[in-house]
Amino acid sequence: MVLVEIDSKAHPNGVNGVKTPFKSAAFHRDLGHEFQKLTRSDxxxxxxxxxxxxxxxxGGPSVGAIGWxxxxxxxAVTKQMMDTAYCASLYYTTQVHEDLCQHLVDSTNGEMARAYVVNSGSEATEAAVKLARQYFLELNPPQPQRTRFINRRQSYHGTTLGALSVSGHSYRRANFEPLLLKNVSSVSPxxxxxxxxxxxxxSEYVERLAKELDDEFQEQGPENVCAFIAEPVVGAALGCVPSVRGYFQAMQAVCHKYGAxxxxDEVMCGMGxxxxxxxxxxxxxxxxxxTIGKALGGGYQPVAGVLASRRVVNVIQRGSSAFVHGHTYQGHPAGCAAALEVQRIIREENLLQNVRSQGALLEKLLKELLGGHPNVGNIRGRGLFWGIEFVADKETLRAFPSDEHVSLQIAELGLGEKYQIGVYPGAGSVNGLEGDHIILSPAFNVTSDEIQWIASNVERLVNDFFAGRIGA
Known part of the structure; x- marks a missing residue:
């Protein structure tokens, strides 16, 4: 997208200090900017x-998995829409829905037992939270006192009120704090x-974080906690931050200790x-x-989902056997067709191996080309999911002021004629407000030549941006 200030020369502050919206009927993310139209994707x-x-x-916000x-x-989507465009899931199912769910369960080597298909990552989080609650209601004996959730600061699990409630992203929560659930507490990422x-x-760091989670269980009453929610590799909120080895084993041990x-949340970092x-x-x-999403359908249809373990499914099945949750468009045939075909292509073309090999090349090149830059604080990631965090001072790791919007400016500059590259900007990696990063997450079928072009072009973009700041 390209963001352009409205008639800034004639009306620097708009009319009476208010930005004048462009003539569009769409309620865009920013009513004071004009969004360039896409005419083709290939x-x-x-x-x-x-x-x-x-x-x-x-890939947009790490959505594109196989390109456009x-x-x-x-x-596959067209055929499905010609055959069955919609399915009322209260009464019916479709073969494509059944096939996708089976494919997803099989992809876990049988570790997960059932799949629930929705339309967005936020919907998936809503379903996951409600499923966790219902699990404890249907245990024998039931544990209705379990109503609390523990998240991590600087996390993001979705934009709806329930999903935002279990998120730890300060900026995205700020306007809506009075409306959010009060039964959620946070620990460090x-x-x-x-x-x-x-x-x-x-190992000492992991031990400290495990103790912090254990202490939080004690603070909330371990018998009151439903679940601990976290991203294996943190996406937009921190910029592709993987965990330290052994971290999730330690966190799961704490959860198991107290029966939670x-x-x-693999909406951004999952599905390859x-x-x-x-x-x-x-x-x-x-x-x-x-939870899964984004690369699940590769952007071809709105589709996301929830995978439930045998532990959870068996309790529901032995109890009411009915998940008290539903959406008009859950298991939508076109979404399922897109996701199933994308996943078949990933498997048939051995794209996970390409993700690993091209990801290793991208890591090597980024660290060689930008690791020594005075404003690059950290380069981190895994596979084809890499973040570059920018700092005002490399010695102290001091971040740029949040109102300078450094990552957004870099992303906008990248869209210009000189670079013509799309990167994904993010902020809040320090405290939820300050801390700028960009994400690189190209399609799984990217080539070595394209990886080299990405790395060299991003190096040029970053060098030019900060050189321009010095000269300003």
Whole structure:
């Protein structure tokens, strides 16, 4: 997207200090900016109405898994819509829905028992939270006192009120705090770059975080906690931060100690993005409940989902056998068709191996080209999911003031004629407000030549941006 100030020369502050909206009937994310129209998407490129071809090096917000314009996916969706466009899930199912759910369960080597298909990551989080609550209501004997959740600061699990309630992103929560659930508390993220002490070993850091979670259980009353929710690799809120080895095993041990569930949010980091189909497959744990999205359908249809373990499913099945939750468009046939075809392509073309090999190349090049830059504080990630955090001072790791919007400016500069590259900006990695980063998460079928182009172009973009700041 390209953001352009409204008639800033004629009306620098708009009319009476209020920005004048463009003539659009759409309630855009910012009513004071004009959004360039996309006219075409093909391969790794999106084309703007002015003719610019932007290399989509982030897949939007890490959505694009196989690039754009894939004929197989388009044909699968079209055929499904011709056959059955909609399914009222209260009465019916479809074969494509059943096939997708079976594919997802099989992809976990049988560790997860059932899949629940919705339309967005926020919907998936809502379902996961409600499923965790219902699990404890249907235990024998039931545990109705379990109403509390523990999240991590600087986390993001969705934009609806329930999903935002279990998120720890200060900026996104701020306007809505009075409306959010009060039964959620927070612990520190596993963020080695800013969280681990200089004299602290990785294992000591994990031990400290496990004790913090244990202490939080004690503070809330361990018998009152439903679940601990976390992202295996933190996405937009921190910028591709993986956990320290052994962290999730330690966190799950605390949950098991007190009978609580572990919910892993893989909406952004899952479905192959980090090199395995499920990010938890690299962590030595199996979650009780898992959310998925984004790369699930690769952007071809709105689709996300929840995977439930045998532990959870067996309790519901032995109890009421009915999940008290539902959406008009859950299990939507077109969404299922898109997701199933995208996942088949990933498997048939061995794209997870490409994610691992090209991800290793991207890591190597980024660290070689930008690791020594005075305003690059940290380069971190896994697979094809990499974040670059920017700092005002490399010695103290001081962040730029939040009102300077450094990451957004870099992303906007990247869309210009000189670079024509799309990166995903984020902020809040220090305290939820300050801390700028960009995310690089290209399609799983990206080539070595394209990875080299991405790395060199991002180096040029970052160098030029900060050189321009010095000269300003």
């Amino acid at each position: 391969g790794n490129f999106v084309t703007l109405e002015d003719g610019r071809r932007i290399f989509d090096a982030s 314009g894939n004929r197989r996916v388009i044909q 596993c963020f080695e770059f800013r969280g681990r002490g200089a004299s602290e070993s990785p 569930l572990l919910i892993l 993005r980090t090199g395995t189909l499920h990010a938890w497959q690299q962590e030595g744990v199996v979650p009780d409940i898992q």
